[in-house]
Amino acid sequence: MPADLTAAAVRRPVTTVVVYAAAILLGLYSFYQMGVDFLPDVEVQKLAVKTECPGVAAIDIEEEVTQTIEAALSGLYNIRNMRSVSRDDISMIYLEFSWDADMDLTFIKVRNKLDRIQQLLPDFAARPTILRFDPSSSPFMMLAVTGDRIERPVSDEDYRAALVELKDVAEAVVKPRLEQIQGVAQALVAGGLEKEVQVEIDRRKCLAYGVEFADVEAALTRFNANSAGGTIREGNLVYPLRIEGRYRDIEDIRKVPVKRIDNATVFLEDIATAKYGFKEPTGYNRLNGQDTITLYLYKKSGDNTVKTARKVESVLAALTLEFPDFRVIPIFDESEFIQEAVDNVLSSLYWGGFFAVLVLFLFIRDWKSPLIVGLAVPLSIVITFAVMYSIGIHFNVVSLGGLALGIGILVDNAIIVLDNVQRFRKQGFSRVEAAVEGTREVSLPIAASTFTTVSVFLPLVYIEGLAGALYFDQAITVVASLTLSLLVSITLVSMLLSRGDARGRLSRLWVLSKLGDRADALGEGAMRRYERLLAVCLQNKTATLVAIVVAAGLGLSLLSAVDRELMPTVDRKRLVLEVEFPASSLLLRTLAEVAEIEQLLGADPAIQTVYSSVGITDIDFDQSHRPGANKAVIEVKIAQEADTDAVAARLEALGRTATGYELSVRQPPSFLEHFFPPETSDFDVRLNGEDWGELAAVSKAIVALMEDMPRFAHVRWSLAEGAGGYEVSIDHGKAALYGIDAAKLADFLSREVQGSQPTQLADYSREVDVKLVVRREEALGLETLKRLSYPIRREEQTVYVPVEQLVSISPYAGYAALHRKNQSRTVEVGAELVKGDATEAKRQLEAAASRVEKPQDIWLEIGAVDEEMQEMLDDLSLTLIVSFCLVFAILAAKFESLKIPFVVISVVPLALVCVVATLYATGQTLNFMSAMGAVVLVGIVVNDSIVKVDFIRNRHLAGADLSAAIAEAGRKRLRPIAMTTVTTVLGLLPLALSTGQGAELHQPMAWVIIGGLTLATGLTLIVVPVIYSLVCGRVRA
Incomplete structure (x- = not known):
């Protein structure tokens, strides 16, 4: 079949050229139509169920919400793992499914199960929502909106008004313009201040009029409504009638009738004040020390990230001209990293091709033939x-x-x-x-x-x-x-070689000619030395094989000195600092401390941009690491020419000297983190049981063990104590004595503490919340809460009972997060492995943990990054086995022999030993990419062996003496083997030496193939002839 194609191509050159020209045009058209992204689109087989429970403690959420939902979802088909984390105010359940699961159908099944158990959830739990994990669901661009007014405010009030104005501009102008761009799926706005109508009830006036909080709440809701009035006829026409009853301005709120007493009406303004104010912020977004509004841009699936980002830049330039008082500044642009990473690979591809063709000029010594081959x-x-x-x-x-x-x-x-x-x-x-x-x-x-x-x-x-x-x-x-x-x-190259003499002297290219002369001289010398070495090895076959086996054993012994990791760390020129203050810290204290940290970061010349998210902001991407008033995340952008590791080391030193807070430094979340469980560290210890107190005691002992072991650093405990709080217990006996309903008493206390939001005021195109609170001369504290009085209506009068007679108040210790795995309570202790092999560290920790006293119903799971890596390596091992079988089958069919394929693939074990030596010599780690390189090497390294064995076999079958056939193969096949090996190595060398964006992903694979192929080819030239002479020396296969 290949020969027929060659004959047809040589016989019909015009047809051959036309076919390839058409294929080139199709390829070029495809080139300009294809999108650009950093990594392939991969659907993540994970869902998350989020249930918000405002004002509820973590332990109550875990017992009443998380366990209920887990029980309902545990029977889902194709579910692999179920993990959950319960925190104050929220429950998050993470579901991992097998790779063959249909995620659209699974989403529907999860929704149906959640709807069926909605009535089983407590009243404080909101309707559970389902989140889909998608690597492309992260924003591809973050923008900051700022302006002249906020940079130069004349007063604090003007500053707050400027923040409101910025958010209005972002939502009303910038967001709609960006969402009109082809490729932008959504633009979300975060940060700034929000207006609200603040209604403050005067408790003394309410007592005088006999008005309760619930009366005001009901009145505000009742009088703010539109309704359909049916239709009216006017002549021969019918018109719809709309009754407008909603509040038009704040004056309408002040005039709301609350109660009627003795033919007199009590209006809201008689017992309360209504004014515009700002919502109490739960967090702040800051850029380079300045409050800002942030826009998060999401890309449509399948669209070109780079082209979409360029369109965004054009729109931002137009907005700057239209609104000169406002500026939209890119904080983070994923397209820059993608473009640089792709350009880096393309550059390696171009240079690799150039070097490969250049080698051909030196070997072939003319200029026409290399061009044809190239x-x-x-x-x-x-x-x-x-x-x-x-x-x-x-x-x-x-x-x-x-x-x-x-x-x-x-x-x-x-x-x-x-x-x-x-x-x-x-x-x-x-x-x-x-x-x-x-x-x-x-x-x-x-x-x-x-x-x-x-x-x-x-x-x-x-x-x-x-x-x-x-x-x-x-x-x-x-x-x-x-x-x-x-x-x-076999078609175009053969046709071009048949059209004329392909040789063209290099005499005019003096440099290449001299280099070619030098290469020929080296080649002739290498040929003579190779022939002498091969003759010696053939005369001493047993000693040669023993020496090679010993060398292979020494090479394999280096494996223990090679570090392991799941994937290479990609330097994205960004670092994330996580700052945590004591659990009870106020937001303003956190903000002040973060401002000082920002000043230190801004003074570092290697840091270009400092973006901070303090407290709980509007958009929280990672619910497993839910922030709080005592936490902040600072993201810094590193200058392109700066050393990211050096900057990280300086920041870690800052964290070690910090007082009053903890500071940790990490790389930003990578693409692969979407595939692995939340909060996984390099090394994890999981304790499973049913009693939180017992789990806490045992896990504290494990934490102490790991902190004393030099192999581990940054030991973290998932059950770390939270801020705790106060528990109000209703005395049901006393409540019954006064005829008080416990539920109504709890509702009364909740309104007194946090107020309520009964309705909204239409303000142009948006709704402004109306917040109803009790006016206080002092902040609501523990003693103020005790002095509250609960109203009881009896006939024509209202009796007030002190709250402290009805309840008892006591402090309780809380936990920051309560974890569960597969419906079992779990405490996780995580650490970074900084020294030694993970397997040895696991063995030592298991031995130390076995001495810790623990109840029988608590069991430990000790794991490391190797467990995740092992699953991927198992897949590659399966690939290697299948590939090995396919290679054997192809060789058996080619040589029509079951013996000769073993000779050809005898070089494979040696190649894998060479991989270990290469990893050790280059300082690369054993990771998925380097393992992938080893698999690729198996397919490449046998090629030279095939060429050599085929030549020996053909000469041997033609009647030549075996020794003569081997010697002739050495002379006539050394040159093409050397050419193919050198072109492959030089083609990969730019990829291995690249230092641009994303180069870390390909360097391990490239080095493995370069080193493995170079060493294995040298061994092939000796080992294959020796083994062939042993296996096939007595028969003509």
């Missing part, structure tokens, strides 16, 4: 764009990384075709005969080589889980580009 690279890549576009793959660092990985391999087939065609020309064949017969002779070996490499990547398409979902794009791009390079080599 056509395989751009043609294969451009046509691959059409394949990617047709199946919905966009440009990202994974798909482009696949092309960059294959850049040096794409010329391998063309090199072998060229080398064989030139050999036929030297034997006296015509140009057409040499092109057809030379290609025919190597078509099956290069097809086998290509398919062995393809067989490594193809199983990735079928793997379930994150490994398969994440690297589907890379598998397709590599498979497509390698298959196309094979097609180009």
Whole structure:
């Protein structure tokens, strides 16, 4: 079949050129239509159920809300894990499903189950809402709205008014304009101050008129309503009648009738004041030390992030011209990172292709042949764009990384075709005969080589889980580009070689000519040394194999010295600082302290931007780390030329010297964090049980153990004490004595403490909340609460009973968060592993934890990052096994033998040993990417072995002595093997040496392939002939 394609391409050159021209046009069209993103679109198999319970303690939420919902959802099909965290005011339940689950159908099933148990939830629980986790659901751009007025206020009141004005501009002007952009799905506004109507009841006047809080609340609600009045007839026409009863302004609120006494009406203004004010802020957004309004922009799924961001920039420029007093400043732009990361991969791809072709000039010593061979690279890549576009793959660092990985391999087939065609020309064949017969002779070996490499990547398409979902794009791009390079080599390259003498002297290119002379001299010297070494090894086969086995054992021993991690850390030039003050700290104190931290950060020349979120802001993306008045998150943008690790070290030093608060530094959440459970550390210890007191005691002992072990740092405890509070217990006996309903008493206390929001006032195009509170001369404290009096109506008079006679008030200790896993109470102790191997650390901790006294119903689970990594490595191991079987099958079919494939793949174990040595030498870690590189190496490293074994076997079958066949193969196949290896290595070298954005993802894979291929090729030249002579020396297979 390949030979027929070659003959047809050589016989019909015009048709061949036209077909490839059409394919190039299709590829270029696809190139301009494809979107750009950092990573592929991967659907996360997770849902979260959020239930808000304002003013309720964590323990009550855990017992009455979280447990109820978990019981209802535990029977869902395809559910893998269920985790929950209950905090004051909120319950979050995280559901993880298997990768074959239909998330749209699962969403509907979860909604149905929640609706069925709604009546079982307590009254204080709001309707549960379902959140979908999607890596693309994070904002791709954050904008800050500021202006002249807020930067130069004339008074505190003017400053607050400026914040309100900024928010109005953001919501009424900026937000609608941005949401009109193609590609922007939503723009959310956060920060600033919000207006409200504050109605303050005078308690003494209420007592005089006999008016209660509930009377005022009911009146405000009752008199603020529109209603349909039916229709009226006017002549022959019918008109709808609308009765307008809503409040038009604050004066309408003041005139609301509350109660009628002795034919006299008590209006709200008689017992209360109504005025405009501002809602009490629960948090602040700040940019470089200044309060600001923040807009979060979300992208539509599948749209081009970079193009969408450019459109946003155009709209912002237009808004600046229209509203010169206001400015919209980008805080964070994901498209910048994406563009730089993609440009970095493209640059590596270009330079890799350049070096690969340059090597051809030095080896081949003319300029026409390398150009013909070099056509395989751009043609294969451009046509691959059409394949990617047709199946919905966009440009990202994974798909482009696949092309960059294959850049040096794409010329391998063309090199072998060229080398064989030139050999036929030297034997006296015509140009057409040499092109057809030379290609025919190597078509099956290069097809086998290509398919062995393809067989490594193809199983990735079928793997379930994150490994398969994440690297589907890379598998397709590599498979497509390698298959196309094979097609180009046996058709277009052969046709061009048949059209004329491909040789063209390099005499005019003096530099390349001299370099070529030097390369030839080195090659001849290497050839002589190789022949002598091979002869010695063939004479001492047993000693050679023993030496190689010993060297392999020494190489494997280095594995214990190689660090492990799940994925390489990508430097995004951003750092996140988490600041936490004592649990009872007020928001204003937190704000003041954060302002001082911002000044310190702003003085660092390596930090460009400081963005702070203090307290609880309008938008809270990560409910598992719910902030509070005592917490703040500060995100800093690092200058491009600065060292992020050095900045992080300075900030960590600042945290160690901090007094009055805790400061931790971390990288911003990465794409992969969407796939793993919330609050996972490098190393986790989970204690499971049913009694929170017992769990707390045992977990404190574990915390002490880990803090004393030098392997761990930043030990965190999920059950850390919260602010606690006061518990009000109603004395039901005394309440019954006075005829008081306990529920009404609880409602009375709740209104006294936090007021209520009975209605809203229409203010132009938006609704302004009306807040009803009791006016106080002093802040409501514990003693003030005790002095309150509960009104009891008896016939014509109202009797007031002191609250302290009806209730008892006592303090209670609270926890910051209560965790559960698979319906069992859990306490998590997390830490960062800073020294040694995770497996050894786990063993030591297990031994230490076994000495801790604990009740029988508490059990421990000790895990590490290796557990998540192990699941992904298991998938890759399966891929390796399947790939190994496919390679064996291809080789067995190629050689029609079950013995020779073992000779060819004997180099694979040696290649894996070389991987370990490479990781150790380059300082890379064993992670998913480096493991992926090892899998790729298996498909590449056998190619040279196939070429060599095929040549030896053919000469041996033709009657040549085995030793002579091996020697001839060494002479005639060393050059093409060296060329293919050097082009592959140099093609990957720019990717390995890259220091741009996102380079960390590809460096481990590139180094593994470079080092493994270089070392394994050297061993292949010795090991394969030795093993072949042992296995096939007595028979002609």
